[in-house]
Amino acid sequence: xxxxxxxxxxxxxxxxxxxxxxxxxxxxxxxxxxxxxxxxxxxxxxxxxxxxxxxxxxxxxxxxxxxxxxxxxxxxxxxxxxxxxxxxxxxxxxxxxxxxxxxxxxxxxxxxxxxxxxxxxxxxxxxxxxxxxxxxxxxxxxxxxxxxxxxxxxxxxxxxxxxxxxxxxxxxxxxxxxxxxxxxxxxxxxxxxxxxxxxxxxxxxxxxxxxxxxxxxxxxxxxxxxxxxxxxxxxxxxxxxxxxxxxxxxxxxxxxxxxxxxxxxxxxxxxxxxxxxxxxxxxxxxxxxxx
Amino acid sequence: xxxxxxxxxxxxxxxxxxxxxxxxxxxxxxxxxxxxxxxxxxxxxxxxxxxxxxxxxxxxxxxxxxxxxxxxxxxxxxxxxxxxxxxxxxxxxxxxxxxxxxxxxxxxxxxxxxxxxxxxxxxxxxxxxxxxxxxxxxxxxxxxxxxxxxxxxxxxxxxxxxxxxxxxxxxxxxxxxxxxxxxxxxxxxxxxxxxxxxxxxxxxxxxxxxxxxxxxxxxxxxxxxxxxxxxxxxxxxxxxxxxxxxxxxxxxxxxxxxxxxxxxxxxxx
Numbered sequence: 001x002x003x004x005x006x007x008x009x010x011x012x013x014x015x016x017x018x019x020x021x022x023x024x025x026x027x028x029x030x031x032x033x034x035x036x037x038x039x040x041x042x043x044x045x046x047x048x049x050x051x052x053x054x055x056x057x058x059x060x061x062x063x064x065x066x067x068x069x070x071x072x073x074x075x076x077x078x079x080x081x082x083x084x085x086x087x088x089x090x091x092x093x094x095x096x097x098x099x100x101x102x103x104x105x106x107x108x109x110x111x112x113x114x115x116x117x118x119x120x121x122x123x124x125x126x127x128x129x130x131x132x133x134x135x136x137x138x139x140x141x142x143x144x145x146x147x148x149x150x151x152x153x154x155x156x157x158x159x160x161x162x163x164x165x166x167x168x169x170x171x172x173x174x175x176x177x178x179x180x181x182x183x184x185x186x187x188x189x190x191x192x193x194x195x196x197x198x199x200x201x202x203x204x205x206x207x208x209x210x211x212x213x214x215x216x217x218x219x220x221x222x223x224x225x226x227x228x229x230x231x232x233x234x235x236x237x238x239x240x241x242x243x244x245x246x247x248x249x250x251x252x253x254x255x256x257x258x259x260x261x262x263x264x265x266x267x268x269x270x271x272x273x274x275x276x277x278x279x280x281x282x283x284x285x286x287x288x289x290x291x
Numbered sequence: 292x293x294x295x296x297x298x299x300x301x302x303x304x305x306x307x308x309x310x311x312x313x314x315x316x317x318x319x320x321x322x323x324x325x326x327x328x329x330x331x332x333x334x335x336x337x338x339x340x341x342x343x344x345x346x347x348x349x350x351x352x353x354x355x356x357x358x359x360x361x362x363x364x365x366x367x368x369x370x371x372x373x374x375x376x377x378x379x380x381x382x383x384x385x386x387x388x389x390x391x392x393x394x395x396x397x398x399x400x401x402x403x404x405x406x407x408x409x410x411x412x413x414x415x416x417x418x419x420x421x422x423x424x425x426x427x428x429x430x431x432x433x434x435x436x437x438x439x440x441x442x443x444x445x446x447x448x449x450x451x452x453x454x455x456x457x458x459x460x461x462x463x464x465x466x467x468x469x470x471x472x473x474x475x476x477x478x479x480x481x482x483x484x485x486x487x488x489x490x491x492x493x494x495x496x497x498x499x500x501x502x503x504x505x506x507x508x509x510x511x512x513x514x515x516x517x518x519x520x521x522x523x524x525x526x527x528x529x530x531x532x533x534x535x536x537x538x539x540x541x542x543x544x545x546x547x548x549x550x551x552x553x554x555x556x557x558x559x560x
Contacts, residue, residue: 178393183381
């Protein structure tokens with residue numbers, strides 16, 4: 001029973017990691033840029049929701065705040081690409097990496113400036129409630145996290161396999177030049193992918209915030225999510241989710257059975273082992289890309 | 292220019308669908324197109340021949356908007372489209388079938404075709420055109436659920452042409468459809484290109500190194516060398532031309548010319 005309980009709480013954590021990792025991989029696949037500010041975009045998503053919903057700020061109802069926050073972060077991602085990242089076209093990878101790391105600092109600073117550096121809690125309607133499932137007692141927040149992640153995954157699956165725009169996103173990531181020839185507005189599609197990554201980051205942020213307090217530095221979770229994306233196979237969307245789940249599930253077990261100090265390094269140890277023995281990740285999806 | 296003057300003799304009543312006027316295109320400091328002018332009339336197959344590096348592909352890229360010319364005009368149905376974004380050019384009715392096939396490898400055949408129709412919103416017409424493509428390329432219908440990257444080279448070329456057709460183009464720019472294909476497949480593809488032109492009325496601009504097959508299907512031909520057009524005539528006459536035979540068709544007849552390249556030979560420019 002104990003094991004199951006640990007498993008579920010790890011699963012819930014893993015869902016959040018997986019969603020952030022998904023943002024990394026989405027942007028990487030489409031534009032070959034690695035967005036190290038993805039974790040900070042998650043943090044912003046959480047804070048925007050908090051700013052809209054919590055009584056000390058705007059005090060809007062939760063179910064109004066959430067869609068506004070997701071929409072705002074989606075727009076934010078789109079505009080960020082349009083105004084900033086698009087100008088980096090043709091620059092080296094490392095320039096983009098440094099730029100996004102810097103953007104992360106900027107986001108953290110502004111979040112602290114607007115909402116303060118003290119830990120605050122997002123007042124979700126499902127905090128502190130429990131659902132008994134058989135002999136298990138699960139936090140409602142964990143159930144919500146797992147449920148939302150499953151729903152989002154299914155939604156994204158249908159979007160990428162059925163919708164014209166989803167297929168066009170795949171097409172332009174597989175062969176950008178051919179996408180141009182077919183009249184797909186590649187630049188706008190890339191911005192839309194940034195928008196999608198922003199929206200997913202907002203969802204991840206809201207889910208994360210529902211489990212406890214947040215402060216502007218929670219974006220550093222992005223590093224763990226980045227490790228998760230690499231473990232799962234950078235370049236594979238299911239791999240990103242899987243990597244997140246693996247890392248998430250591993251954590252509570254590690255802290256239970258391994259000495260405290262060592263438990264924390266487990267995700268990175270796994271990353272290390274994966275890079276040595278299976279460099280393309282668990283679900284490798286590699287194909288030579290024509291540029 | 293001489294070419295233009297000569298062209299006027301064979302001019303017909305129909306207005307050209309595409310007129311390229313003195314365009315110059317650069318790769319950085321390198322001038323790849325050095326003032327090219329040509330015309331494509333509705334319903335024609337016009338071929339542009341030339342060796343590697345003559346600027347044929349660059350010419351097509353300039354027309355489809357992937358590259359921008361420094362100078363010159365590209366008049367398509369009365370409007371200058373030089374420097375326009377590629378998605379607007381496709382919307383206007385010019386589709387570019389790139390060299391080397393360039394399919395979307397992980398998408399299925401059907402999804403590739405669907406992407407060809409990206410700029411269209413008339414569901415009914417798209418479905419009709421998809422059936423049309425499948426009727427010209429039955430092998431694609433058989434493989435419709437297969438990832439495009441797993442098709443053979445010839446099938447990928449068919450898919451690239453079919454995908455281009457899905458945009459319902461008025462003018463199709465075909466870049467070296469014979470590249471890397473066996474002679475039998477080349478024959479098959481060119482037969483289909485000709486049928487598409489005759490039956491569907493698609494005007495074609497065909498860039499080729501394989502001069503013989505290209506001139507056999509084409510109505511009119513241009514020869515490019517080092518970024519310039521050095522010869523222009525009706526395809527049937529080019530096919531008979533001694534120079535073409537010697538330089539592009541590999542016919543070693545009784546010719547004893549010293550010069551092997553046009554560049555030294557032409558004195559009229």
